[in-house]
Amino acid sequence: MHIPLSWYLILAAALFCIGLFGVMSRKNAIAILLGIELMLNAVNINLVAFWRYLDPTKMAGQAFAVIVFAVAAAEVAVGLALIISVYRRRNTIIADEIDLMKW
Amino acid sequence: MTNWIIWLIPLPPLLAFFVIILFTNKNRALSHGLAVGAAGLSFLGSMAVFVQALGIPEFGRQVFESSIDWLPTGNTWLQIGVLVDPTSAVTLFFVAITILMIFIYSIGYHNFGQPAGDHDVKGLPPHGASVTDGHGHKHSVPSIEPMYSRFFAFIALFAFGMYTLVVSDNLLTLFVGWEIMGLCSYLLIGFWYGKPSARDAAVKAFMTTRVGDVFMLLGIAFLYSATGTLSFGVIFQPKVLEALASTPAFFGLSAAGLIGLLLFIGTVGKSAQFPLHVWLPDAMEGPTPVSAMIHAATMVSAGVYMVIRMFPLITAGWSEGMPLNPTMSTIAFIGTFTALFAATIAVAQNDIKRVLAYSTISQLGFMIAAVGIGAYVAAAFHLVTHAFFKALLFLGSGSVIHGMEHGVLHTGEHVDPQDMFNMGGLRKKMPITFWTFLIGGFALSGFPVLTAGFWSKDEILADAFGNGHLMVFITLAAAAFLTAFYTMRQIILTFFGEPRTKAAGHAQETPLTMTVPLIVLAVFAVGYGWVGLPAWFTGGLVPNWFHEFVGGTLAEMPAVAPFSIVPILTSLGVALGGLFFGWLVYRRVESPEKDFLQIPLLKNKYYFDEIYDFLFVRPAAWVAEKFTYLFMDRMVIDGFLHAIARFALFLGHAFRDYIDKPVVNELIGDGTGKVVKGSGSRLRKIQAGRVQYYMVVSIAVLVVVALLYYLLHFLMA
Secondary structure (H helix, E strand, O other): OOHHHHHHHHHHHEEEEEEEEHHOOEEEEHHHHHHHHHHHHHHHHHHHHHHHOOOOOHHHHHHHHHHHHHHHHHHHHHHHHHHHHHHHHOOEEEEHHHHOOOO | HHHHHHHHHHHHHHHHHHHHOOOOOOOHHHHHHHHHHHHHHHHHHHHHHHHHHHHHOHHHHOOOEEEEEEEOOOOEEEEEEEEEEEHHHHHHHHHHHHHHHHHHHHHHHHHOOOOOOOOOOOOOOOOOOOEOOOOOOEEOOOOOOHHHHHHHHHHHHHHHHHHHHHEEEEEHHHHHEEEHHHHHHHHHHHOOOOHHHHHHHHHHHHHHHHHHHHHHHHHHHHHHHOOOOEEHHHHHOHHHHHHOOOOHHOOOOOOHHHHHHHHHHHHHHOOOOOOOOOOOHHHHOOOOOHHHHHHHHHHHHHHHHHHOOOHHHHHOOOOOOOOOOHHHHHHHHHHHHHHHHHHHHHHHOEEEHHHHHHHHHHHHHHHHHHHOOHHHHHHHHHHHHHHHHHHHHHHHHHHHHHHHHHHHHHHHHOOOOOOOHHHHOHHHHHHHHHHHHHHHHHHOOOOOOOHHHHHHHHHHHHHHHHHHHHHHHHHHHHHHHHHHHHHHHHHHHHHOOOOOOHHHHHOOOOOOHHHHHHHHHHHHHHHHHHHOOHHHHHHHHHOHHHHHHHHHHOOOOOOOOOOOHHHHHHHHHHHHHHHHHHHHHHOOOOOOHOOOOOOOHHHHHHHHHHHHHHHHHHHHHHHHHHHHHHHHHHHHHHHHHHHHHHHHHHHHHHHHHHHHHHHHHHHHHHHHHHHHHHHHHHHHHHHHHHHHHHHHHHHHHHHHHHHHHHHHHHOOO
């Protein structure tokens, strides 16, 4: 059975929206980070799907997806480090309470 | 070789001046040693040149000259150089001797070797010091001049100026020497600058001679523009003189006549001739060696020397026997008038130096008159003899004053040591001074046969008579009579009779450094006349050496005035008559009240100082105060400057009020600040500090932008 491209795109959009909802609704900084990861992976699904369906001879889509993985991994590492550092100093990881820069 | 010596003659005094001023000012002995040594070197050089000149037959045809290119003037060079011809040789002779004598004399005059004064200050004459001798007695003795070294530096510079002037071969360096002397006379007359009278006299001398110098400079400029050169050798070539004499200038004068007249006005100032004579008597405020320096050896001689030098120019187009040209007439008139005029003032003066000052003016008048009537040799002869006996008389009067000052210090009596009525009987106290002064006085009077003054004055009179200038002859004879008269008056009042004050009774002979120069000069005051004995006296056995020698300077040897018994008898008569009459009148006069010649008109020098004060000094002061200061300076110049300042201030205010404050400050400066602040306070509201809120905003913006994009996209399509 042949699965059309639009299904993948719908899946990716749904995943992106779930991730976005997670980022916007959760107060816990780790949960926000999880949401961001979901959004990034939704993009990856798009990249891979477009590559496979539109121009499979070129490697650009796959390469992009790999780069996004690498960036996401680095981002998670930095993000978790920041969160641990904040937690050590302020004893919280609730995003609303980290408001030192507010006027 | 000789030319080298001539170049070097003026240098030692100049070096001495700088060394004394810069290095040896503290060491008095070294300072006067340098100055006298320098004068001695110049003296030796001058004598070497003079002796060489004597050895050359027809020296006037083959003079010593040497010149170098000095200033480039376009395609040509302005040359300066040295020249010694017979006239400058004899001048060099007397200048060198008198300068050396005056230098030596100054050592004694300024009390070298005496202790420093008790209350002496710089700028005032020394007042004396008190010393305690071996027996415990206290004495007042003369004290050393506080500015001893400075005096020697100044007179050394003065000597440099004179030597430069004498050896110059052109009017430019002559003028340089002339002005150096003008400066030095100012410095030396005002040497005791603590005395207001000395200050005034210095300024007066400087200003008065300046009047003459300005005209002289005009004459030099005219001469340069007319001939393109200032060297005597070129100017005195017959064709140049002819061209100058035939070029008409202004006022009916030829170019030569006008230049001669302008240069002569310089002489009038320098040699203190009427009407610029007023500075010379006041110049007596300086120390006495200065009086001798200025009034005998150097400065006043320089004026006559210059006019004698310019003789070929003044007489261009004239030859002996012709009527005088206008320039010569003017010169003759000024000289003759001054001779008599100054002599009448001299008879009423009581200050021993002032009598001599007026007699100097009078004698210089004789020389000027001689130049005016074309008696070149007679003028030069009288210049030389006068320098000797007048230097002798001034130094002698200084010696008298010095002796009197000693008496004043000794007795503690407060009398003027220069007033002749405070003297009397000094011949026993100061024998050397007396005898030398007597010789000088007799030479000045023209005491027959023996003294130099007789021969030189006789030659002038003989020339005046022989060439038919009868008015000149009579006037000069009258002046000569007065000269003898006031000289006798001076000698009687000073040296004869009984001492009229205690100070005069305790006067003392001056030290050797002062008396030796007197003796040396006395020898020349007598002996120098014998070099110019006229043919009638020697019976033609000995030629008139001076006439032959100096006359050789001119292109054409001047003729000897024809022999006549009248001028000789006149010379004899006025000299002896004046002396006798003076003795007759003054042998009994004891006080100014008994002196019948104390006429206010004469005593006050014909009120010339008052007239000049009224005519020139006060108007000048008035103009300076009212016009230059109050009107020109305060109103016009200051007003202009204030207006500029006010305009600048106004402009500044305008810029501040209309540009700086509203535009720059409020609009640009404050406006930027307000805008930034306002937008900041509005924008800060969106900085909630909640991360998700930012996210919402940015997604909302994204959605809006995307919607807009699509909308536009579809609308366009």
